Amino acid sequence: MLKIGTMSFCSCVHPLVPLLRPVIPKMGSPQLHTAARCAAKDYYEVLVLGGGTGGITMSARMKRKVGAGNVAVVEPHETHYYQPLWTLVGAGAKQLATSARPTASVIPSGVKWIKSTVQELDPDNSSILVIYRQRSLPKGGFNYPKIGSNYSVNTVEKTWKALQDFKEGNAIFTFPNTPVKCAWAPQKIMYLSEAYFRKTGKRAKANIIFNTSLGVIFGVQKYADALLEIIKSRNITVNYKYNLIEVRADKQEAVFENLDKPGETKVYQYGMLHVTPPMGPPDVLLNNVDKGTLQHKKYPNVFGIGDCTNLPTSKTAAAIAGQCAVLDKTISSVMKGQTSTKKYDGYTSCPLVTSYNRVILAEFDYNAQPLETFPIDQSKERLTMYHMKANMMPFLYWNGLLKGYWGGPAPIRKLLHLGLK
Template identity: 80%
Template sequence: GLYEAPSSQLYKTHTKVDYMTVWSPNNPVQNGMLCIFQNHYYQPLWTLVGAGAKQLAPSSRPTASVIPSGVKWIQSRVQKLDPDKNCVHLENNQKISYKYLIIALGLQLHFEKIKGLPEGFNSPKIGSNYSIHTVEKTWKALQDFKEGNAIFTFPNTPVKCAGAPQKIMYLSEAYFRKTGKRSKANIVFNTALGVIFGVQKYADALLEIIKARDITVNYKYNLVEVRADKQEAVFENLDKVGETKVYQYEMLHVTPPMGPPDVLLNSPVSDGAGWVDLNKETLQHKKYPNVFGIGDCTNLPTSKTAAAIAGQSGVLDKTISSIMKGKTPSKKYDGYTSCPLVTNYNRAILAEFDYNAQPLETLPIDQSKERLISFHMKADMMPYLYWYGLLKGYWGGPAPIRKLLHLGLK
C-alpha cells in the first residue's frame, strides 16, 4: 500500500506526488504474495495471545482507522522501485513519481521454507506467534499438552523481535507449572544462534532463568523439516554440515525463516541481501539522497522491533525535514532498540540497547532483573503507546524520558 501526499493529483495511469511512503500494514507478506490487509495488527501482543494471557481481538484495528487524515491510501501492490527515475511501479501498469520516498515494507515470513510446515499447521500440536493465522494455534497446543517434548525454535535468518521465540518458551514453562504438567514436560529451545541473547547483560540474566527452570538449550540447531504425522521435527546442525537430528514433540512452536519482501530483492535500493541500504545514523539511502527507509526492511545493524522503529521515526522526521530545507541532517540514530523479555505471566526483563550491543536503559534501575513493572509496560502501556503515540507521530522513543530520569548523565 502507499501513502500519497494530500496535495497530489491522481491521473488514470500516472500519479505525481511530492512525498510518498511505500508502506505495508504490519507484514502483509505471506508465502511470496503481498496482500492488502484491511486490518492493521499490533503484533507484539501476540506473544501474550499465544500464551493465553491476552485475547487476539485487541491487537487488530481497521487499517483505514490508523491512516492519518488527509492522506490517500492507494490499495495496490508495489511491483518495482525505480529510484533512478523517481518512480514506483504498481499493479495494472500504474506508476507514481515522487520527490521523496520512504520505504517501510517490513519483512516476509517464509513458513514454506521448512519442509512439511505449512500443512503441519493442520496439526493441533504446532503453532507460531508470528502469524495472525497461527498464533491461536500456539495457545491450543499449549492447553492440549500432556507429556513429552515442548520444542521452541529460532531460525537461521534475521527475524523481527528476536526475543519472541524464547518469550513463549518461558510463558509455556510457567503455564505447565501452573497446571501441574511441568514434571511431564521436557522444554527444549533449539536456536540457530550461538548465544541466547546478543547483549551480555541480558544473556547472563536469561541463562540464570534457563538453569533455574531446567530448560534445555541447543545452539546452532536450525529447523528444516516438520513431520506432523509422526510428531517429528528435523534440525540441521550448523556446526556439522550434513548432520541432522530428529526430535519427537508433543508441542512445537515455530519461528519461521524471514527475509526482505520480494520487491526489494535485486532492487537498486537494496544491498546484496535484499535489505534497503541506508546510512545507519540518518536513515537516508546511501546512493539516493531523496530515498529513506525505516523498520524491518532496512539493513540497519540493530534488532528489528517496534521500539527500534519508534526511535528511528524521531530521527527520520528530523532527517527529512532537514533535507527538504536544503540542510545537512544533524540528528543521529544510535541504534536504540528494546525487547521486553516476558519470563512469566507477571514478570519481564526490559532489555534496551544500542548499535554496540550496550545497555541503554530508560529507568534508573537494573532492567535485567525480572520485574512486575516491566511486564505491565509490555502488556498494558506499550500497546497504548503504539496506537496513540507511534502511529500518530507523537512517540519517537524514550530518549527524552531517559535523559530526564538519569539527570542528563546517560
C-alpha cells in the first residue's frame, strides 16, 4: 500500500489537517475497499479521490464520458468551499457563508458520493482503502488571540478578528518553505490588512512585515516589479529567505529561521500574525505526474489535477480550469488506446488583491511568462479586476467550472488578441 501523504504546521501550534487534498481520477478496473455498511459498489470505472475543485470538475466531465453510475467521488466533508474567496473573508469584505455550499449540491447528479476518507492508495492493484471517520482540526495556538490563517475554514475568521483587535506593533505575514495552494494569498491579506489599518487610523502604529521563505516577491518579473512599487509606497518590510519554524502563542512570539544561514533564528514579537502552513502532495503523486498530459508516469490509469500534483505552476482554481480541459482529452485518448497530443501549458491566474477595491490580474505559464487574457496591461491595479475577483469569478466557479463547462480563458484570449498569444 502507498499511503496518502499528510501536511502539518510544524511549530508549537498543533498540526493542521491536510489542506491539499488528493484529487485523482483513476481509470481502468479499480476496486473500492469499503466497510460492509457502505452502499457503494466495489468497482467504478472512474474513481475520483477528493471532492475539491479538481475532483468535482472532473467528476462532472467523467459523468458525460462514461455515465453517472460508473463514477464515484470519495469525499468526507459535508460542505464544499470556494476557497479563493477566503482572502476577502479574512479581510472582512465577504462573509464565510457566501463561500460555502453543501457537498451534495455540487456532486453531479447520479454520481456516487462516498462519504469517507482515503487512508491508503494501492495503484499496483488499482484499489484504495477508505475509513469512515473524520479527523477533527486541533486548533492549538489558534485558540490564542492575534493569530489567523486564511488557509482553513476553521481559522479564516480568526484573521478578521485579529485585524479588528490589532492595536499596535508588528503585523507579520508568513510564507513557508514548501509549495502552497494559491501561493500569493499571504501577500493579498497583507495588502488588505495595510489598507484596513489605513482606513481605521491604525497604520501609524503598525509595522507590517512579510517574512517569506522565497527569494523573490513574485515569480513573474512583470508582476514582481508592480508589487515592489506597492510595497515601497506603503512602507512594508519584506524579509526574504525567512521561514516560520515556531509560534510561542502565549508570549506572542514567532520564530523564523534564516534559510541562507541554516540554524540561525530570529524571534519577532507580534501584535498580529497570519500563518501560512507548510503543505505538500501525497507521496504517490510526488514528482510523478507528467506536467503536460497530467497522467501518472508509472501508472497509466492514475491521473492528477489541482493542488495535489507536483505541476510546477501556482496552485489555483484558474490552473484547474486550464488543467481539466487537457485532462479530459488525455483520459479520452487513454480510453481509446491512443496517445494524447493535448498538453497543459502551465496556465494559471492569480488575482492579486492589493486593496479593498483594486486587483492586479496576474496570468502566466510554466515559463513564468505573462499569458494575459485582456489586451491591456494587467500589471496595473484596476477596479474592474477587483469586481471580477469578488463577483464574477465566484459565479463562474459554481455555474461553469464545477459543472465541467469552463476550461479556462484560452479561447477568449485568442479572440481578444486576434489569434496572437
